[in-house]
Amino acid sequence: MENEAMGGHVMVPLESLSLELPNGEILVGYDKDISSLQEDISALRSRQRHLDRRRREALDKLIDLKGSIRVFCRVRPLVQTNNLKTKSPVTVEQEKIAVKSVGIKKEFSVDRVFDQESTQEDVFQEVKPILRSALDGHNVCILAFGQTGTGKTYTMEGTDGKLGIVPRAIQELFSHASEDSSSTYSFSISMLEVYLGSLRDLLAPRQPLFRPTECSTACNLSILATKSGAVEVEGLTDVSIPDLKKANQWYCRGRRARSTSWTNVNDVSSRSHCLTRITIRRHGATEQVSKLWLIDLGGSERLLKTGASGLTMDEGKAINLSLSALGDVIAALRRKRSHVPYRNSKLTQILSDSLGDGSKVLMVVHISPSEDDIGETVCSLSFAKRARSIESNRDIPEDLKMLKQKRIAELDKEVCDADEELKYLNEQIRRADISLEEKKKLTSSICQVLSDEKGSPRSTLVVGHIDATESPHPTEKAKIRISHGSVPHFMSSTVCSRQRHSAGSHSVSKPRLTKSVNRYPAELTGSQSFSYSSCKNAAKARSVAFSASVPKMKCLPVKSDLINISSNSIDSTAASAPRRRESFVSRPVQRAPLHQHRRRMSSLT
Ligand SMILES: Nc1ncnc2c1ncn2[C@@H]1O[C@H](COP(=O)(O)OP(=O)(O)OP(=O)(O)O)[C@@H](O)[C@H]1O
Structure with a gap:
């Protein structure tokens, strides 16, 4: 048989x-x-190791060529409170925004414009490559900047069914980690708020509610710099997140802590900076640690409002100070100055190891399409122009521009193929x-x-x-x-x-x-x-x-x-x-x- x-x-x-x-x-x-x-x-x-090395090098070159400090602009759709009768002074192209109104005619270049119809997915697709840089060991900062009510929180957090950058980024990190058999990754999360120049730990064990003016130990964290240049916030809760579910739970808890303050302490969140930090540990032959900062900045209109008084005025001043300190730091980095004024605000101190050399920065500037907000729109776009790390394409000779585009396309393909x-x-x-x-x-x-x-x-x-x-x-x-x-x-x-x-x-x-x-x-x-x-x-x-x-x-x-x-x-x-x-x-x-x-x-x- x-x-x-x-x-x-x-x-x-x-x-x-x-x-x-x-x-x-x-x-x-x-x-x-x-x-x-x-x-x-x-x-x-x-x-696999060979390919991964090639992919990393190509991605690094690609991001540097595109600019290690990149600026996107997102235009919020008109809302009911806006004057819907007048024509919007804002017109957009893929990399250009023009603001035209009586007495104003300005044009700004950015790396990418998202118009009023853009979806959360559209935005995230452009953010994705920088997340790979974070996984590859670079410190990365993604910041949402703009006037209050222009959609910073919408872009970063999103709403139910329209998830923003933070939950999508967390998902992406876990998804990549599960697919990559060349390394193992572990993640941890921290969340803090910079309010009136103080730091508040959003993931600290719950404490009785307190008014911001009565900050207890939870908002008196100090910033330490190690000899190697790494920055740490002393006593900041850092929770290990073994899986996506736990990560989302902790993220939601941090968000709730922020909104609780807002509810109880009169609009605190719109006058503070909310920072989410994901620490990525890549375990291989050597351990590599990098930070991914996802930041919802305070509303920038406070810079222009002079009629505020009392606590509102203090908040405005604090935001004014930290945003202009951030602008100074980015401008100094862009001009490759030997001195970068990180120490001028808590925000820039915390980010000092994540904005400079080897780091990748992405700023999403939010503007309103309404005529009512034209002053703030110009102000936000001027900030973006100052922050942008590379010369606008308009200033580059045509042949060089084409060469650059060609190289970018080649590198893009190399990364995708790998x-x-x-x-x-x-x-x-x-x-x-x-x-x-x-x-x-x-x-x-x-x-x-x-x-x-x-x-x-x-x-x-x-x-x-x-x-x-x-x-x-x-x-x-x-x-x-x-x-x-x-x-x-x-x-x-x-x-x-x-x-x-x-x-x-x-x-x-x-x-x-x-x-x-x-x-x-x-x-x-x-x-x-x-x-x-x-x-x-x-x-x-x-x-x-x-x-x-x-x-x-x-x-x-x-x-x-x-x-x-x-x-x-x-x-x-x-x-x-x-x-x-x-x-x-x-x-x-x-x-x-x-x-x-x-x-x-x-x-x-
Ligand atoms: N692109 C968008 N598409 C649809 N709705 C949006 C968009 N951007 C913002 N919104 C809506 O506009 C409102 C204000 O947005 P959001 O709270 O995100 O602004 P913000 O800039 O974070 O304000 P604040 O500085 O006060 O925190 C929200 O109801 C939000 O859902």
Whole structure:
């Protein structure tokens, strides 16, 4: 009987596995399989490291070319309170905003304009690349700036169903971390508010409500700078966020703490800066730590309002001071000045290690399209112009501009291609790791069975389960469940079999077609199998070139708790798939005794 499926179980000839049997005989195939698999994984990992390095370099160049301090402008839709009858003085193009009204005619250039119809998704797509920089180890700052009511909180936090940058960024970080098999990441979150020049920890254990003028210890945090230049807020709560759910819970809690102050203390949040910090730890050969700051700045209209008094005036002054200090710092960085005035405000002190060299800054300036707000709109755009790190395209000669655009497009493509290929490699490594694990488990199970039996090689082992209808001659006696570790009586060697075995080990068996095990055994359906040669898209096509150095692979299904080692006659999918038999069938001397064992098996059925 050729078919070794018995009682719904697939019988696996041991010559398909490479093991040292108790009698000293070596069965070739299995160990080699594991070591080849390990080699494959190591080749894939080395390709992954190489690609990741290339992607990082390209992304870094890309962001620097686009400007390490970038400025976007978002125009809020008109709201009921605006004068809807007059025509909006603001007109926009992709990178330009013109403000025209009586006595005013100004034009501003930014890196990207989001008009009134732009969605949260549109904005986030442009933010995404800078998040990769944060994951790559750079400190990153994303700031929302603008007059009160122009949509800073809408852009950063969003609303239900229209999530803003912060929740999307958190989601993106976790999603990337789960896909990247080259490193492991861990994240933690802190949230604080800068109000009237003091720092308030938004994630601190709850305390009785207090008025801002009566700040307790919770808002007297101080800023420390380490020798290496890193900045830390002393005593600031930093909560580890192991998963997205926990991250969102803590973020919501911080938001609530901010709005509670607002409710109870008369509009505090619109007169404070709210800072969310995600600390990213990338664990690899060395640990890399970076900070992602997501900042909802206080409303800038306070700069222009002079009629305020009392607490409102103090708040206005505080915001005025910190925003102009921020403008000074960014302008000094842009001009590459040797002295950068970080110490002029708490806000710039906290951010001093995240605005300068090696950091990436993105400022989203918010404006209102209404005629009523034209003064504040011009003011906000002037701030943006000062902050922008690169010369506007208008000041660059046409040929240089084209050259730059070309280079940006090339780098963009390089990053995208590398990303796609990395995704593909990650998946391959994940699958190969699963296969390796399964193989190791199988080996140890087989060793267990063999050592239990002391000195008698078995011809076949049942290591999986198949549909009973596909098992032509089920014989209960012939089953060996590896998990039980027990061996049926018929599997024990007899005097005859031992004689045959010793005779056979000296003779060359006739070439008989044996059921070989796939290198990556178990239920190899088309969708589960993977190889470079099956690549369909560009990234996959590139992998084909690489496949010359990496052997083709097939994988185990993730959920397989029973390993179905298929035989040709049982698994038609596997039968049609290319098999790697050479490691098993080309050693007749080693197969001989097993071949004879199979004959004995056949006679039992
Ligand atoms: N792009 C937009 N699309 C739809 N609604 C928006 C948009 N921008 C802002 N809004 C709405 O305008 C209102 C004011 O927005 P938001 O509170 O975000 O402004 P803000 O700049 O954060 O104000 P503050 O400085 O007082 O915190 C909100 O109701 C918000 O939902």
